[in-house]
Amino acid sequence: MKTLAVDIGGSGVKALLLDEKGEPLGERDRIKTPKPATPEAVMAVLQQLASNQNEFDRVSVGFPGVIRKGVVYTAVNLHPDWVEYDLAGRFSEMVSRPVRVANDADLQGMGAVAGNGVELVMTLGTGIGGALFTEGQIVPNLELGHFRFRKGETYEEQLGRAALKKVGRKTWNNRLTKAINSLSRLFNYDHLYIGGGEVKQIEVELPENVVVVSNVLGLLGGINLWK
Numbered sequence: 001m002k003t004l005a006v007d008i009g010g011s012g013v014k015a016l017l018l019d020e021k022g023e024p025l026g027e028r029d030r031i032k033t034p035k036p037a038t039p040e041a042v043m044a045v046l047q048q049l050a051s052n053q054n055e056f057d058r059v060s061v062g063f064p065g066v067i068r069k070g071v072v073y074t075a076v077n078l079h080p081d082w083v084e085y086d087l088a089g090r091f092s093e094m095v096s097r098p099v100r101v102a103n104d105a106d107l108q109g110m111g112a113v114a115g116n117g118v119e120l121v122m123t124l125g126t127g128i129g130g131a132l133f134t135e136g137q138i139v140p141n142l143e144l145g146h147f148r149f150r151k152g153e154t155y156e157e158q159l160g161r162a163a164l165k166k167v168g169r170k171t172w173n174n175r176l177t178k179a180i181n182s183l184s185r186l187f188n189y190d191h192l193y194i195g196g197g198e199v200k201q202i203e204v205e206l207p208e209n210v211v212v213v214s215n216v217l218g219l220l221g222g223i224n225l226w227k
């Protein structure tokens with residue numbers, strides 16, 4: 001049973017084939033996210049990634065927005081046409097295999113957490129994602145990025161890729177420290193995992209219970225949708 005794990009991001013759409021246990025088979029494939037990232041344009045990329053790897057039996061997708069039962073409800077960093085798009089249904093018709101979809105940070109979190117106590121996940125990419133777990137059970141679609149953080153701005157407005165480009169690495173790192181302090185007081189987590197494409201920009205020392213995790217977990221976490 002082979003799973004094609006897909007991660008739809010604001011800058012790239014990635015795919016990796018996983019074996020029964022969720023171990024990678026082969027190399028990660030990546031295609032730039034089309035602009036504008038309409039459903040039609042992104043579906044064409046998914047078609048391409050799927051045909052590059054024809055040997056899969058089922059598909060897991062991480063999507064940067066709120067997902068309920070395979071349907072998209074928000075897609076702030078892609079395109080408004082995604083709202084109410086049946087991504088699982090349409091992708092499944094396209095590849096004639098079962099497809100399961102979850103929020104990208106939720107999937108990344110499923111790949112990262114240990115299953116003990118309260119575990120929070122934050123992803124740093126184009127957008128800011130969040131996932132909350134207690135004893136390994138997820139509270140889906142946390143949407144941390146769109147919560148008010150400081151100076152009248154959200155976590156995403158202060159820490160997303162656009163902010164990083166605008167204010168530079170040093171200020172962004174200071175903001176990250178403040179974000180960790182604020183999240184720690186809000187969630188009282190046992191562990192915080194930080195993932196996403198921009199973890200490479202982190203240069204501040206992190207508290208003992210905060211761990212940086214690999215961005216590949218956004219793909220590896222996909223196996224959990226079939227457990």
Ligand code: BGC
Pocket residue numbers: 063064065066074076077103104105106123125126127128129130143145146156
């Ligand atoms: C979206 C989230 C997503 C995050 C990271 C945010 O803008 O609203 O659903 O998890 O970006 O991609």
